[in-house]
Every structure is written in structure tokens, then in C-alpha cells.
Amino acid sequence: MGLVIKNGIVLTGEKIISEGAVVIEDDTIVDVGDASVVSKYSSYDKIDAKGCIVMPGMINTHTHAAMSILRGYAEDLPLHEWLQNKIWPIEAKLTPKDIELGATLGAYESLLFGVTTLNSMYFYSEEASEAHAFAKVGIRAVVGHGIFETTKDNGFKLTEDLTKTWHGYDKGRIRVSVDPHAPYTVGPNTFKESVNLANELNEKYYEKGKIIIHSHVAESPQEAESIKKNFNINFDGGVVNYLNSIGVLSPNFIAAHVVHVSEEEVSLLAKNNVKISLNLVSNLKLGMGIAPYLKFRELGVISSLGTDSAASNNSLDVLESAKLLALLYRGLARRADAVKSYEVFRLMTIEGAKALCWEDEIGKLEKGYKADIVVLSLKRINANPLYDPYAHLIFSAKSNDVVHVFVGGKQLIQNGVIVGLSYDKLFEEVNKLKDRIISILSS
Numbered sequence: 001m002g003l004v005i006k007n008g009i010v011l012t013g014e015k016i017i018s019e020g021a022v023v024i025e026d027d028t029i030v031d032v033g034d035a036s037v038v039s040k041y042s043s044y045d046k047i048d049a050k051g052c053i054v055m056p057g058m059i060n061t062h063t064h065a066a067m068s069i070l071r072g073y074a075e076d077l078p079l080h081e082w083l084q085n086k087i088w089p090i091e092a093k094l095t096p097k098d099i100e101l102g103a104t105l106g107a108y109e110s111l112l113f114g115v116t117t118l119n120s121m122y123f124y125s126e127e128a129s130e131a132h133a134f135a136k137v138g139i140r141a142v143v144g145h146g147i148f149e150t151t152k153d154n155g156f157k158l159t160e161d162l163t164k165t166w167h168g169y170d171k172g173r174i175r176v177s178v179d180p181h182a183p184y185t186v187g188p189n190t191f192k193e194s195v196n197l198a199n200e201l202n203e204k205y206y207e208k209g210k211i212i213i214h215s216h217v218a219e220s221p222q223e224a225e226s227i228k229k230n231f232n233i234n235f236d237g238g239v240v241n242y243l244n245s246i247g248v249l250s251p252n253f254i255a256a257h258v259v260h261v262s263e264e265e266v267s268l269l270a271k272n273n274v275k276i277s278l279n280l281v282s283n284l285k286l287g288m289g290i291a292p293y294l295k296f297r298e299l300g301v302i303s304s305l306g307t308d309s310a311a312s313n314n315s316l317d318v319l320e321s322a323k324l325l326a327l328l329y330r331g332l333a334r335r336a337d338a339v340k341s342y343e344v345f346r347l348m349t350i351e352g353a354k355a356l357c358w359e360d361e362i363g364k365l366e367k368g369y370k371a372d373i374v375v376l377s378l379k380r381i382n383a384n385p386l387y388d389p390y391a392h393l394i395f396s397a398k399s400n401d402v403v404h405v406f407v408g409g410k411q412l413i414q415n416g417v418i419v420g421l422s423y424d425k426l427f428e429e430v431n432k433l434k435d436r437i438i439s440i441l442s443s
């Protein structure tokens, strides 16, 4: 038996069907079309999406879901002070169970906001982890273990364990990545070894989907100097130039941030088909600057949207980032047509899927794609009148207009509520952990 979502304004990714239907069987979309499609599936369950937009689930291409437990924990500090004095010391005290709880919180928040896929970097452990959380919650995800120079052997081992246990889990709903944390925390040889590991794992597990490489790149203006100092090396130009010189750039590489790059470096990213995750809210909040998205676009670099963690955002709201992107780059270009609504819609969906090397299965509502579907209500004052669905979505819709969310055909959000979750129990666990964090700080 299958399900038909009917009567909605369907944004397939490539086109708008004003009274459309999307048909799901198991975890896959089997048909998409106009109202005439519905009669072919008379025995299927139906959801009436009249007065709603039906669209592909949004894709968050850079986050640390577990850090949702640190939402609002360290405020008003510059990046390095924020990391070294506040974030890293408390992270060292978090247990695997704490990490799983934080990731659970992040995954639920994402689903409520219509985000069906996360690319998340944190710390893996066999006992409990982000992967365990995503598996239980039902969200689609790419999960990586952050590799650091000081703990690299363990980092490689945990990445292999993570891959063995979770890559391809639940019909491919979970994939893993190899995550050298950043060029300033991972030396050149370890960075190269990380890429080699990704290549080996891709050979071994090729039938379960691509294993990408995920790292923070050129987030702060001091990064090139930090790399030189931390690893006692020298190079010309910026961070991307350096990564190119050690031969680690490739189409499997997703670089988060990429704020401080020269035009020549953007050409290197384009030449190597490196993917970008823009993290505009986090970069602005931590005072890091603004990534040159219009240059990425001009030179043909695939860009997508990330939120970074709730510790630097403070939410995992991709739709909010989408509006910010449109406003920011229009403002910088001083042209209202510099970034069109449809282009921003693509960044949240189709381009996000490309950035994760997952575009053959997610990011569109088309026959054969995974049934990751968001139904967003237009029965709202802010949605009336409606002339242009893309402009509505980017500029006037709110993430809590999302009413239904499906991941792999399974309904996880119904009428704006998480299916089967006791909110009180979750809040109780989260606040217990918050109290423990506060007591650790004061001890």
C-alpha cells in the first residue's frame, strides 16, 4: 500500500505543478503529476495538501547536531576565544549519551523546520553517538567523526568503526563521511591520510553510496597563519591554496564556511569541483565575515546552505538562512535581481544534494527519488495573497509553517508535531544535562 499527497502546489525542484500529486511507495516516490495522477492510485491512503506547498525536504550541509545542547551556552565571543575557552573545554566533558541527546534535539528541531537531511560532524563512539540519534529519530544524515591531529590514530579508527556500523543503514538513510576537522587542527600529512582513508572506504563500500570528505575551511582571517604556526610549515597565499598544494581538493570534498578566499582560490575550488557549505548566520554571529557566494556562482562552484551548530547560530533553521542569503547578496550587489528566489530554493534542495554527492536520490520530487517531502501550510496570514510560491517560501514563509514531514516515506511530523514524542520527557532530559553542564563549569 502506498500514499498519495494530493491537491498541493508541488514544487518538484525543476517545476511548479499548481494542483499536484506526489505518490509514495515504501521509501520512494513512484509518481509525480497533476490531479489526473490521483485516480490511478484509488486504493492508496491520501493526504489532502490543499492550501499547502509540497516540496523536497531541505538539506543542511554543515552542522554539529549534538551541539544543540550548547545553544546559548557561550555568547558574544570571537571564534578562537569561543572555541578554546568555552566550547572545547566543555566538549571534553560530554559523554557519548550526552552527545546522542544533543543530536536528538538537533534532529527534531531540523525536522520541525522541514529539514530532512543533515551533514553533521561530531564525535563517534560505539556506545552512543549522533548516528544512534539520527537512526532513532528517522532523519536522513551524513555522519562524520571529527579527526584532530592530536588524536588522529583514534580518529581514523573511529571513522572506520563508524563506517562499518552505520554506512548504508536503513536502506541508505544514513551515510558516513571522513571529517578532518580543519586545516589548522589537522596537519598536512594527517589531512592527506584522511583523504586516503576516504578513498579506501569508498572502494570498499562503493555500493552503499559516496563517502565524502567534510572539513571547515577558511572560516577566520587568521587561519593561514595558524596553520603555519601549528605545523611549522610555510606556504604562499590562503588556506585553499595550501589545501590545493597538498593535493587534498576533490569533487568528494565539502568545505564549510570558505569566507576568506581570493579569486584565484575560488578558481581552484571550481577546477577541483569542491563543494561549498555557506554558513552565513554562524559567520555573521561570530564576526567572521561574509563568504563570496556571488564569486562562487560566477566561477561555477556548487554552493549549498549550512547552519553550523546551534551554539553559533542559534538554531538549525535552513529557511532562515535562505532568506538571509537572498537579502545579504542582493544588498552587497545592490541589485534586487542579483539572487532570485528560485535560485535560493535550489540551494536548499537540489544544490544541497549535489554538495553531499547524493543528488541521484534526494533534493527533488521526482519518480525514483527518496520520499523526503515537506508540506508547508499556506493557510496563514503571512501567506495571503500568494502570487509566487518561490518568493513566498524565501521571503515570507516561516519554518513553523511546516505541517507534515516525511523522510524515506515515513511521516515524522504530523500537523506540526513530532510523531510519537513525549516533549515533556525530552525537555526534562535536556534540562538535566544543562544543569550538569552548569555544575561542571562551576566546579
Ligand SMILES: [Zn+2]
Pocket (backbone or CB within 6 Å): 062, 063, 064, 216, 256, 308, 309
Ligand atoms: Zn562547523
